[in-house]
Amino acid sequence: MSQRVLTTESGAPVADNQNSATAGVGGPLLLQDQHLLEKLARFNRERIPERVVHARGSGAYGHFEVTDDVTDYTHADFLNTVGKRTEVFVRFSTVADNLGGADAVRDPRGFAVKFYTQEGNYDLVGNNTPVFFIKDPIKFPDFIHSQKRDPFTGKQEPDNVWDFWAHSPEATHQVTWLMGDRGIPASYRHMNGYGSHTYQWTNSRGEAYFVKYHFKTNQGIRCLSTEQAQEIAGKDPNSHQTDLLQAIERGVHPSWTLYVQLMPAAEAADYRFNPFDLTKVWPHKDYPLKRVGRLVLDRNPDNVFAEVEQAAFSPNNFVPGIGPSPDKMLQGRLFAYADAHRYRLGVNHTQLAVNAPKAVPGGAANYGRDGLMASNSQGRYAKNYEPNSYDGPVETGRPLSAPLPVSGHTGTHAAPQHTKDDDFFQAGELYRLMTEEEKRRLIANIAGGLSQVSRDDVIEKNLAHFHAADTEYGKRVEEAVRALRED
16 A cells, blocks of 8 residues: 655645755755745644633543433433433543643543534533532632732742632632542542533423533542642643543543433522522432433544644533523623634634534534634525525524523622522531541641631631631631641
8 A cells, every 4th residue: 555645735745854955955944945834834833722721621522322201301302312322522621720731630620511412512511510619700710810820920829829719708618629538530530520500401391490410420439639649740740631541442431420400490589599609509308310311431532632622612502402591600601611712713613523513414504604714605605694585594483492581670780699598508518528537638638728828817718718617617727727837
């Protein structure tokens, strides 16, 4: 079998790929060496802007199979038949660090699933924790700035991290998660995934339910201590990537069982706390887990840049039967995620193979044209406006989900208060669920970071949050911080 001929970008054969053209033997290079200039120019442009958050990631392909009937709650096509399989792409990530950061660090993990359904792509963008640090998207840029590299020192600063948390009491629940035993997963395979936000399901009768997603790992939960993580990160910064890649290559296909919690929409207004608050979980005794199906990953990407770095997820990518809720953080992300990809990848990023819908032959059927890297000409007779008289795609008139009721005056309102709204109760509940050894490690992790803060008032504000969550919790953190600062 003869080898293919090496060519330039324009398809011309390359005569010499080892030596640049020069003006005589040993002379200066020639501007006319098109092959050299093309290679260097392409090399300079190989990288694109990395994600501001979730930059460091890994991904894999697989499928989702429905195991239980949920048609009473949603008319989504990919969930309408037990046994139905839908192709998926899943991207895991750390949140705060840059693209070259280590995997084994104390940080939430992104857990994003793209379902290539027959009614379009459905993106479920979540984390490995069921809650988050804040409840309003207007605080998100400030929160991320506080967790990332300081503009002056160029590194993450405990003063910044804890100062923001000191002024954000709603973060106490997630801080307790992050500093606890599940703060550093041993691998992407050995952690749960959560939709985290509250979403909406609508059934064929138009009845609406609010829903939370839980992907329970079938490999079992495995986590690292701070000391184990530091050792692993030093030996192999790509430890999670290595584990996922090698497991799938040797035929050990990781899987998760999807469960949901379902709340009839009418119950939301009178629930004892705001069910759309991202800093809180719904107790399982109120809304038990209902099994839906099984997620399996069985194929690695052939090119990490093309398929993982360029994978674009947006929680605004819904399908009929699934929609948003009044969750304020979700509402903010409906814009921010898609806008981030338009910036990083261009307006035509949905035409890339990893992002393109498989439901529509030839790509999305709409009137979007042109822009950088456009490839959707759709033929000489296709129009780029609507309505038209040329048999172009038309609207269905069928909403994807039930409408959300609204009332009142516009303005910058605080979230509506429910009878049991509180920033600390669930953090205390989580603490009280822990064993003594788990509590000991949690206290040590918190004190290790908080004791490095230079301002006493910031330390005191944070200690007040832990005291409010649980008296013992606050006392033990305070004592541990004092001991470390006196050393």
